[in-house]
Every structure is written in C-alpha cells, then in structure tokens.
Amino acid sequence: xxxxxxxxxxxxxxxxxxxxxxxxxxLRPATLGFAxxxxxxxxxxxxxxxxxxxxxxxxxxNGLQAGAVAGLWLGLEAFLRGRRGREDAxxxxxxxxxxxxxxxxxxxxxLGIALFPAADAMLSQWGQPVFQDDDxxxxxxKARILQEHGRIDEGLAAxxxxxxxxxxxxxxxxxxxxxxxxVMGLAGTESDWAIRWPDWMFLIALVLLLFACCGxxxxxxMGWVVALVAATAPALFLPATGTKSDHWVAFGLxxxxxxxxxxxxxxxxxxWLLAVGALILVWSKNEGxxxxxCVGAAGLVLxxxxxxxxxxxxxxxxxxxxxxxxxxxIQIAFNRTYHLENDILSGGAGKDSRxxxxxxxxxxxxxxxxxxxxxWIHILDQKDIPVARGFTAxxxxxxxxYGLLLGLLVIFPRRVWRTxxxxxxxxxxxxxxxxxLAYTVSFEGRTPEGLHWHLYTSSSRVLMQILPxxxxxxxxxxxxxxxxxNSGAAATNGDRExxxxxxxxxxx
Amino acid sequence: MxxxxxxxxxxxxxxxxxEEDSFYNRAMLSPSQRFRILLAWAFAAAxxxxxxxxxxxxxxxxxxxxxxxxxxxxxxxxxxxxxxxALGPLEEWVHALRTSxxxxxxxxxxxxxxIGVALPQTLLALRLLCYPRRIRLAASxxxxxxxxxxxxxxxxxxxxxxxxxxxxxxxxWEEVLKTKSFRLDRYKGPPR
Numbered sequence: 216x217x218x219x220x221x222x223x224x225x226x227x228x229x230x231x232x233x234x235x236x237x238x239x240x241x242l243r244p245a246t247l248g249f250a251x252x253x254x255x256x257x258x259x260x261x262x263x264x265x266x267x268x269x270x271x272x273x274x275x276x277n278g279l280q281a282g283a284v285a286g287l288w289l290g291l292e293a294f295l296r297g298r299r300g301r302e303d304a305x306x307x308x309x310x311x312x313x314x315x316x317x318x319x320x321x322x323x324x325x326l327g328i329a330l331f332p333a334a335d336a337m338l339s340q341w342g343q344p345v346f347q348d349d350d351x352x353x354x355x356x357k358a359r360i361l362q363e364h365g366r367i368d369e370g371l372a373a374x375x376x377x378x379x380x381x382x383x384x385x386x387x388x389x390x391x392x393x394x395x396x397x398v399m400g401l402a403g404t405e406s407d408w409a410i411r412w413p414d415w416m417f418l419i420a421l422v423l424l425l426f427a428c429c430g431x432x433x434x435x436x437m438g439w440v441v442a443l444v445a446a447t448a449p450a451l452f453l454p455a456t457g458t459k460s461d462h463w464v465a466f467g468l469x470x471x472x473x474x475x476x477x478x479x480x481x482x483x484x485x486x487w488l489l490a491v492g493a494l495i496l497v498w499s500k501n502e503g504x505x506x507x508x509c510v511g512a513a514g515l516v517l518x519x520x521x522x523x524x525x526x527x528x529x530x531x532x533x534x535x536x537x538x539x540x541x542x543x544x545i546q547i548a549f550n551r552t553y554h555l556e557n558d559i560l561s562g563g564a565g566k567d568s569r570x571x572x573x574x575x576x577x578x579x580x581x582x583x584x585x586x587x588x589x590x591w592i593h594i595l596d597q598k599d600i601p602v603a604r605g606f607t608a609x610x611x612x613x614x615x616x617y618g619l620l621l622g623l624l625v626i627f628p629r630r631v632w633r634t635x636x637x638x639x640x641x642x643x644x645x646x647x648x649x650x651x652l653a654y655t656v657s658f659e660g661r662t663p664e665g666l667h668w669h670l671y672t673s674s675s676r677v678l679m680q681i682l683p684x685x686x687x688x689x690x691x692x693x694x695x696x697x698x699x700x701n702s703g704a705a706a707t708n709g710d711r712e713x714x715x716x717x718x719x720x721x722x723x
Numbered sequence: 724m725x726x727x728x729x730x731x732x733x734x735x736x737x738x739x740x741x742e743e744d745s746f747y748n749r750a751m752l753s754p755s756q757r758f759r760i761l762l763a764w765a766f767a768a769a770x771x772x773x774x775x776x777x778x779x780x781x782x783x784x785x786x787x788x789x790x791x792x793x794x795x796x797x798x799x800x801x802x803x804x805x806x807x808x809a810l811g812p813l814e815e816w817v818h819a820l821r822t823s824x825x826x827x828x829x830x831x832x833x834x835x836x837x838i839g840v841a842l843p844q845t846l847l848a849l850r851l852l853c854y855p856r857r858i859r860l861a862a863s864x865x866x867x868x869x870x871x872x873x874x875x876x877x878x879x880x881x882x883x884x885x886x887x888x889x890x891x892x893x894x895x896w897e898e899v900l901k902t903k904s905f906r907l908d909r910y911k912g913p914p915r
Contacts, residue, residue, distance in 0.1 A: 332778070335785060338794040342805030346813075346848035359854050379857060381850040407852065408802055444774035449781075614774030619767060626763045693767055696760055697752075 221278070221402035222409045226416065228284050229397075233257025235291035240484035247322070247430070248473070251423035254416045255466055256491050259498075260287070262393040266545075269367040269396075276365035278400030318435070322426070325439050329422050329446035336452040337415050344407035349383075350457040355410060356382035358395035358458075362404070367549075375553045386555035388546055390498040391460045410458055417462045422446045424466060425683050428473035432635060434694035441616075441693065445686035449611035454676035460500040461676050467496030468506050468646075469683040472639045475514075478529065486531030493539045498546065501557060502680060505649045506642070507539065513641035517632055571656055578655050582666060586654045589670040590647065593678055594618050611675055613682055620685040623692050636691035639684050646681040650674075812904060813848055816882060819907050820853045823899050828878045831861040835884040858882075865891065879910035 233253040234244070242249055261284050268280040345355045360380065364371050375385050394413040402409045425446050429438030445451065455461035470492030477485035496503040514522050526532045550556070569577070596615045624631055624640060631640055658669045752760070785791075797805065807814045820830060832849065834842055849858045861881065868874055880899070881890045886906040890896045896908035 331782065335790065335794070338797060341794070341797045342800065342802055343809035344806055344852065346810065346852055347844055351851050352847055356851050356854070359851060363855050374855070380854070381847060381858075408806070440771060444771050444778070447778040448774065612777055614777060615770040616774075619770040622766050622770070623763055626759050626766065689767075693763075696763060698764075 218402045218406050218409065222398065222406065222412065224281065225278075225398045225401040225409075226412060228281060228288065229257030229261045230254055231257070232260055232284055232288040232291070235288050235295065236260060237484070238295055239291055240487035242484040242488070246427070247326075247423055248427040251420050251427050252470070252488065252491070254420050255463075255470070255495055258394055258413060258416070259390070259491060259495055260284075261397055262390050262498075265393045265397050266367070266389065269361070269365070272366055272368060274365040275396055275400055276362050276404075278397070280397070281401060321436075322430070322439065325443050326423070326426060329426065329443050330419065332447050332449070333418050333422055333452045333456075336456045337411075337418070340411055340457065342408050345410060345458050346407075348457070350459055352381070352383045353387060354391050354458045354460065355395060355407070356380065357385055357387070357389075358392035358399065358410065360385075361389075361392055362396045362399045372553050375555065384558070385553075386550045386557050388460070388498045388500060388503075389549065390495070391458070391463060391500075395458065411456075414456065414458055414460075414462055417466055418452060418456060421451075421462050421466045421469070421683065424469055424473065425686060428469055428476070428683075428687050429690040431473065431476065432691050432694040437693050438690040441619075441686050441690035444614050445616050445682060448614035448616060448682065450613035450675055450679050451682055453611040455679060459676070461680055463495060463499035464503040464506065464680045465683050467492050467494075467499055467503055468510070468642070468680060469687060471496055471507070471510055472642065472684060472687060475510075475638060476635065478532075486529065486534060489532070490535045490538050493535050494542055497539050498542050502650075502653075502677060504543065505653070506646050506680065509642050509645035509649055510638075512645055513638055517637050517641060574656050575652065582655050585667060586651055586670065589674050590651065590678075593674065594621060610671070613675075613679075616682055616685050616689065617678070620689045620692075623689060627692070631692055634692060634695045636688045636695065639688035639691065643681045643685045643688055646684070647678075650677055650681075810848070810852075813845065813852075815902065816849065816905055817852045819900050819902075819905070820849070820856060820858075820880075820882065823907060824856060824880050824909075825878055826855050828880050829857045829859060829864075829875050831864045831879065831881045831890075832858050833861040833881065833883045833885070833888070833890075838884075861890075874910065874913075881908040881910065882906075883908070 230253055233256040234249070236256050237249055237252055238244060242252070264283050264287070265275050265280050268283065269275045273279070345351050357375075360374050360382065361367075361371075364374055374380070377383060377385055391413070395410045398410050398412060399406055425442045426439060429442040429445075432438050451465075471489060474485050474489035474492050478489060493507060496507050518525070592610065593613060594617045596613055596618060597610065598612070599609060620640060620643060624644075631637060654666070654670060654674075658666050810817065820828075824830065830849075830853070832846070834845065838845060846858060846860070861883075864875060864879075881896060883890065883906045884904070886901050886903065888906075890908055892913075895911060895913055897911050898906065899909050900907040
C-alpha cells in the first residue's frame with residue numbers, strides 16, 4: 216500500500232506543480248493544451264530539482280526532494296493568489312476560441328476514442344517489471360544506478376560503467392532516468408512495476424497535445440480527424456510504450472511547433488511554452504537535439520533573414536536559446552565528468568574509428584538503398600517487412616500519416632511553404648533526412664545483428680518521433696484547402712491570418 | 724520581390740496585403756489548382772479513411788478477443804502474480820538473489836544448457852533486477868581465475884540453473900539454497 220501511495224504522490228505532485236507553472240506563464244486554464252502541458256512541465260521541473268538535489272550531495276534515493284517540489288508548488292500557488300486580482304482582469308482579455316457544447320462533446324468523444332489504443336498498450340504492461348529491451352538496458356538501468364547511489368558525486372563514476380553493469384548508452388540524456396529516480400524514490404526500490412508511469416503520462420500528454428495543436432488551426436474539425444487517425448496508429452504507441460524516451464521527444468517536437476504557432480499569434484505564455492518544449496526536446500534523447508536543429512533550420516530556410524528580425528523583436532526567444540543551451544551544456548558536463556561518450560559522435564558507433572564525415576561519405580553508397588527501402592516501407596505503410604533472409608516482421612502501422620503528408624507535398628510542391636503547414640512540414644522532412652544520415656553512420660560493427668535488423672526494429676520507433684509533427688503539418692495543410700471552391704468571393708481572404716512568422720513583421 | 728528562403732513575397736504582401744495565391748482565395752482558383760485541390764481531398768480521404776478502417780478493425784478484434792476483461796483481470800490481480808507471469812522462471816532466481824545475497828555480491832551464473840539466444844536478455848534481466856549485485860557468467864569468471872590465478876574480490880556466489888550440478892571444487896562452496904530449478908552456493912574460500 217505504501218508503494219501505491221508513493222506512486223500517487225510521484226504522479227500528482229508534478230501535475231500540481233505543472234499546472235501552477237502554466238498559470239504563472241499566464242496560460243488559459245481548463246483548455247486541452249493546458250491539460251496536455253501540465254504533466255510534462257511538472258516532470259521537467261521535478262527532474263531539474265532532482266538533478267540539483269543530487270548534485271548538491273543530497274540523497275535522492277528516498278524521495279526527500281519531494282519536499283522541495285511541494286515547496287515550489289505551494290510557493291507558486293501563494294504567488295498566484297497574490298496575483299489573482301490582476302489575473303482575472305487579464306483573463307478576460309485572453310484570446311481563446313469560443314467552444315460550443317456540441318464541439319466540446321465531439322472533442323471529448325474523439326479524445327476518448329483516441330486514448331483507447333494507448334490505454335490498451337498501457338494495460339498490457341500493467342504491473343510488470345521492466346527487464347527487457349532498450350527500456351531495461353538503457354533507460355531503467357541508468358535510473359537504477361542513479362537511484363541506488365542517490366547522489367551525483369565522485370563515487371558515481373565507479374558505478375556508471377557499461378562494462379561492469381551491462382547497461383548501455385549511459386551517455387543518453389538524464390531527463391527520463393531522473394523521472395524514474397523520482398518515482399522509485401517515493402514508491403520504493405521494489406517499484407519496478409511503477410516506473411513506466413512517467414512514459415505513460417507522456418503518451419497521454421502527447422495524444423492531448425496532438426488534438427490541441429491539430430485543432431488549433433483554421434479548421435478544427437479537420438485537425439481533430441487527422442489527430443484521431445495519428446493517435447490511434449499503432450506506430451505511435453506500440454514500439455515505444457514502456458520506459459523509452461521516444462514519446463518525450465515527440466511531445467517536445469510537437470510542443471515546440473505548436474508554441475511557435477502560438478507565438479506568431481502573440482498568445483500569452485507562448486515563449487514559455489516554446490522554452491519548455493525545447494528543453495524537453497533536447498533533454499529527452501539525442502535525436503531530440505537533432506530535431507531541435509531541424510526546427511531551427513526549417514525556420515531559417517523558410518523565412519530567411521526575416522527570421523532574425525522576428526527573433527530580434529521577441530527577446531523572450533533568447534530565453535529559449537539560452538535555456539536549451541544551458542541544459543545541453545549541463546548534460547555534456549555530466550557526460551565528461553563520468554567519461555561517458557556518445558558512440559556515434561566518438562568516431563562511429565562502436566568499433567569503427569573513422570571520422571564521422573568520412574564514414575558518412577564512405578557508407579552512403581553502400582547503405583543508401585537499404586535505408587531508403589526501409590523508409591519507403593514506412594511511407595507506404597506496408598504491413599510485413601523483411602528483417603533478414605527468411606525472416607519478416609509485422610511493422611506497426613502509422614495509418615499512412617507519413618504518406619499523407621508526402622503525398623500532399625507532391626500535389627502542392629510550392630505553395631505549402633507559404634502556409635502554416637510549412638514549418639512543421641519542412642521540419643518533418645529535415646527530420647527524415649537526419650534519421651537517414653544517422654542510420655548511415657550507426658551500427659558499424661556495434662551489434663551482431665547489423666544494420667538491417669536495426670532498421671526494421673528501431674526505425675518504427677525513431678520515425679514515430681516525427682509522426683505527430685507530420686500529422687500537424689497535414690492537418691494545417693488540409694485546413695487551408697477550400698472544401699467548396701466555387702463558394703465565391705465571400706470566402707476570399709477577409710479573415711486570413713498571417714501564415715508565417717516573418718510576414719507579419721515585414722514592412723515595405 | 725523579396726526573397727525569404729523558399730518563400731518569396733511581393734512588396735504588396737510585405738505591406739500586409741493578402742496573398743494573391745492563397746489556398747483560400749477561392750474566387751481566383753485556376754482549373755489546374757481546382758484539380759489539385761480535388762486530388763488532395765481524394766488522397767486525404769483515402770488515407771484517413773483507411774486509417775479509420777484499420778483502427779476499427781483492430782478495435783473490433785480487441786473487443787472480440789476479450790481484451791477488456793483480460794485487462795480488468797490484470798488490474799485486479801496482485802502484483803506478485805503479475806510479476807511471476809512476466810518473469811517466469813527468472814522470478815525464483817531474482818527472489819533468491821535479492822533475499823539471500825548481500826548487495827555487493829558477485830554472482831557466477833551458470834545458465835541452463837538450452838538457454839540459447841535467450842542468454843543476453845536473461846543476463847540483462849538478472850543484472851537489472853538484482854542490481855547492485857554483479858551478475859557474471861560463471862564461464863567468464865573461470866577464465867579470469869585461470870588467467871590471473873585469483874578469485875574475484877568480494878562476496879562470490881554461484882547460481883547454478885541445474886540444481887544437481889556441483890560447482891568446480893565443490894568443497895570450496897557452501898550451499899545457500901536449493902530448489903527444483905536452481906542451486907545457490909556461496910564461495911567459502913579455497914579448500915584447505
């Protein structure tokens with residue numbers, strides 16, 4: 216019973232802290248976006264507090280940092296109470312889409328349906344300890360080492376070693392393991408059945424955010440349909456549900472793109488959401504750092520020099536860059552302190568010591584076909600895929616979301632970049648390219664299974680990270696299309712809003 | 724015309740005028756644009772319809788196979804039962820190691836002969852679930868002893884998946900636990 220109570224505290228405290236932080240950011244409560252962001256914001260802050268706690272030499276193995284988390288939450292509530300008078304007046308002025316009861320009921324029904332497969336995936340793992348796959352060898356093993364030692368000090372160096380523990384990739388970002396440390400600290404060391412909850416919460420938050428972002432466009436209903444099809448795709452929940460960080464990356468990427476949209480509309484709290492989304496993105500997994508660069512590169516490619524002007528007029532964006540950079544620097548410092556290396560960046564995944572660029576050039580002709588074929592299978596959403604000679608595997612369906620976006624881009628090769636779909640669409644394309652290049656330099660003699668095996672086992676999971684972003688781009692693009700094109704001039708641009716950040720800044 | 728990366732806008736647009744070729748400038752669509760819009764809707768309807776159909780089929784399968792009642796049963800089941808179901812024969816080993824060996828123990832694990840490709844996952848599970856105890860293959864410890872002439876430092880235990888097989892130099896070991904499926908020994912030191 217003590218363990219169950221500990222788990223409830225471990226889940227509720229970050230939620231309470233998260234909602235208080237969102238209200239501090241002046242986000243409108245009781246909206247879908249608010250509900251989606253509450254857990255991730257709280258979990259991120261809790262992980263940062265746990266990191267600070269452990270770095271200060273205090274023991275986190277017993278969950279005592281909960282006092283600091285609760286203290287921060289209570290402090291924020293007191294601050295918000297003091298601000299309430301002004302807040303009410305401001306709340307009235309907050310932009311928000313009026314929703315009829317019919318729309319609310321429709322949204323609730325669609326959300327219930329969308330969460331059904333995720334609930335099925337979670338209940339299938341209910342009560343089981345984590346002991347297999349990357350969940351165990353990467354994420355939970357690192358969490359277990361940190362939790363057992365309790366502090367970040369010199370003694371940890373002797374334990375953070377792959378050769379004596381059997382753990383893998385100990386250099387991976389700390390966010391997910393710290394959340395597991397938090398759960399284990401409160402629910403007890405025997406709570407290996409409970410440590411899936413942080414990822415489950417992120418999966419639920421991801422589905423909510425998908426609906427919030429896709430429904431935030433010009434045509435909410437169309438956005439919800441695309442969100443429903445994406446959220447019920449097995450590729451979204453089957454390969455990653457457990458203790459992996461892929462849902463966290465997907466949430467961070469979608470959060471960043473959604474916040475950029477809000478920032479363009481000058482909605483309150485958008486810069487904070489952008490900052491939090493960026494922190495989640497870069498601190499969840501190394502792919503997140505790559506995808507963050509893709510978002511930045513897409514902005515620069517689409518909006519050129521106007522992107523810089525946009526940044527200059529919104530100093531809050533500096534917060535995003537500084538905070539993300541600081542968190543990446545902390546992660547790098549941690550890895551350097553404990554001599555943990557990324558096996559791709561340290562000279563090519565495993566035993567290959569060629570420089571990265573040379574490996575890329577030399578591997579590309581040999582591997583491009585195999586990687587392209589694997590990606591093509593995902594784009595066409597084929598069911599059975601060859602793993603090795605004589606072996607096939609069932610690939611979880613992505614419900615054709617990759618194909619949908621790429622098909623729409625073929626139909627509208629030029630104009631899409633001028634719409635609100637441009638930024639997420641180009642980010643998704645750059646993300647695909649990034650994963651293509653990552654597979655080109657990875658798995659070089661590292662594992663006996665080889666590239667093909669990895670392509671067909673991990674590609675579903677890593678490509679899932681851009682699936683919500685693709686759904687967002689597709690929903691934005693479909694939302695821009697006229698359903699009845701002969702409806703006359705009444706529909707002509709009278710209500711148009713700017714489709715990209717720089718355009719509303721441009722002056723002749 | 725101003726150029727902004729892939730986007731190019733006219734001075735009029737830059738001044739805030741609406742884009743002339745916006746998707747929703749419906750009055751000015753050319754036949755080719757109308758065709759492409761129709762094509763896009765047909766394509767999107769096909770993909771989204773297929774997605775909804777696949778989801779419906781899967782949901783139907785889940786409902787027909789009694790998944791809901793299985794899940795309910797799972798939620799109501801005790802944690803020990805769920806743990807036993809998930810870990811299978813590993814559960815006994817993990818329990819024995821957690822309760823009968825100190826946290827700094829080194830465990831020399833002799834896997835069952837028929838373990839085959841399951842060995843890496845078995846080792847991973849034992850290492851994680853019994854952490855901070857160090858689980859090593861008995862064969863690798865024997866190699867190390869042969870090479871260095873010394874036993875590993877620390878409390879050494881032997882987990883033998885065959886309860887009837889005795890460890891090398893049996894007199895050096897003391898039986899801690901023996902069940903039908905495994906035997907746990909503690910290394911006492913070299914025989915006198």
